Amino acid sequence: MKLLDLIQALSTKTVKKIAYSVLVLLIAVDFIIPRHEIHFFGDKIPGFWSLFGFIACVLIIIVSKWIGHMGLMKDENYYDE
């Protein structure tokens, strides 16, 4: 099945390399892209949203898991006891 081959082809090393180069390209192009809508300081800094995206992701995962393990997460049978 063609769809299946396509999906499996996506998990190779070459694809990984392409993905990383896309990330580099994203930041590089951000230096020259025209800015019409400047709402706040972050819009003036090249690569701001790349950094923001990465930090947001890391923060969300770590802070949420930390809150969860502080006592928010309970065993699945918690309410049945």
Add this chain to the structure above:
Amino acid sequence: MMSEIFNIQFLHPSVFYILGGLLIPFLKGRVKQVYMLFVSLLAFFAVVNLPYGTFGAYEFLSWELTFLEVDKLSKVFAYIFTIMGVIGVIYSIHVKNDGEHFSAFYYVGGSLGVTFAGDFLTLFLFWEMMAFSSVFLIWFRKSKSSLDSGFRYLLWHVAGGLILLAGIMLQYSVSGDLSVQYLPFHGWWPTDFQSLASFLIIIGFIVNAAVPPFGAWLPDAYPAATVTGAVFMSAFTTKTAVYALIRVCAGSEMLIVLGVIMAIYGVVYAVLENDARRLLAYHIISQVGYMVAGVGLGTPMAINGVVAHAFCHILYKSLLFMGTGSVLYVTGTAKLTELGGLYKTMPRTMIYTVIGGLSISAFPLFSGFVSKSMTVTAFGEAHLTWAFMALMLASAGTFLHTGLKVPYFIWFGKDQGLKAKEPPWNMELAMGIGAFFCVGLGIFYKPLYALLPHAVHFEPYTAYHTWETLQLLLFTQLGFFLLLKKLWCEDTISLDTDWFLRKGAKAFMWITKPLAKIEYKFIGEIYEFIIQKPIMGTAKVFKIIDTVVVDGAVNGLGKLTLAWSRKIQNAQSGQIQHYAMYMVAGFIALIVVIMVLP
């Protein structure tokens, strides 16, 4: 009213669902399937056909009820509700249980009734109809836990409904006006009766919009619903509430803060969640947070953004619920720890779900991009930087979970060797239609913008804006793959405000036990001494009169009553589900009577 409506050549769209639903139990097999699809399509064309204006005003006691008030705002919501009705009917057309179809029909009919309601009483009537019909979509799952969830769902909504009703009554007593009108609430606490009325109405609405701390019903109930029921539920209750908020409470500043909190709260809980459908439920809260915040901002651009986002949200969220619902339908589980490796057996379902995931994440060329960005930009233009940044943070979280975590752990991750196949053709067709709309609206967004209540001065695909979104999302993806080990799902549930209901109920029972003893022993005796004895004395005198004079006449009547009550006694099962069913039947009867009577 029926004749009047026929004369003016169009019908209230919920008539199709409410009267049309009555026939479902009498039809069978293919005929029933075609009939349901036909009714849902007719309702959609009824909306297309509706002219702007106020129709269907109806004297009831001393109030004037207005069933059909059509403007741009109500029409765009009715469009998406009826489109969703068609998709939902296709997705659930194989279901054998008539009750499920029946509840879904009245649920959709109720949401259309709220949308077109011109006065608060009509709005309230349909508001309650939605709660009492949708609870059956949970109960028809027929497990102990969904039965319990359904009761809690009903408790939240009855409480919210009563607060709303209190607000409506107060509004009526202050102004003498029941028409659905603009009643914004400013500040955090009511200062006079008028603002108390607005306050109660806004609270009633935000219970249905699942704003924390009143939102715990949503992630409690939706994963407990049937596979097809959850698809309907993901679309109607919260979005009807968003509609009501726009109509009545736009510009209430409190909503900005609550909405932003919601957007982030949903994301945090989604990290912890293991059940795919509950994770999506938390993301409904997060997405509705954007809408609630936008309503609070209240500028024309924000309102346009909210309406567009509600429109797109219904399509991609139902698509996501259809995708994960299909997995649940085929494999019997929606828990991420029990799933994995399904890309070999359900690749098409994966594609549909990923399209839903990219849409909710506002990826360029997908529907969320043209709607979410409008709301967020409205915050940027209003220079509310903290809200703008918080909503961007929540966007990263949305992609992290719905775009990456859900597809990864269901279709890739650890291969659990589950036996699976693609779902039945009708479920796939419904997902295909949903996916088509998600991509279509992302590219051809102008027709949607034309439906919005205000003129649109916004272009989503500017170079910088597209680039900003791509950076945010792709670097989120980098974070996801780097921290994949930390994200591995855990077999747990997370505490939410429904804890107070669940544990509170136990505490209540524990407190009432000794109270019941006191009541029985102490109060019972006092009662007997002070009240019962004198009454018995008096009663003896009356009894003499009674046996002699009245009995003869009454005996005949009594026998009749006895025969009747024996019949009715069968209806008194003591089960709340049955009572709820009678209430729904009563609602339906009332609405049918109003519609059919001259």
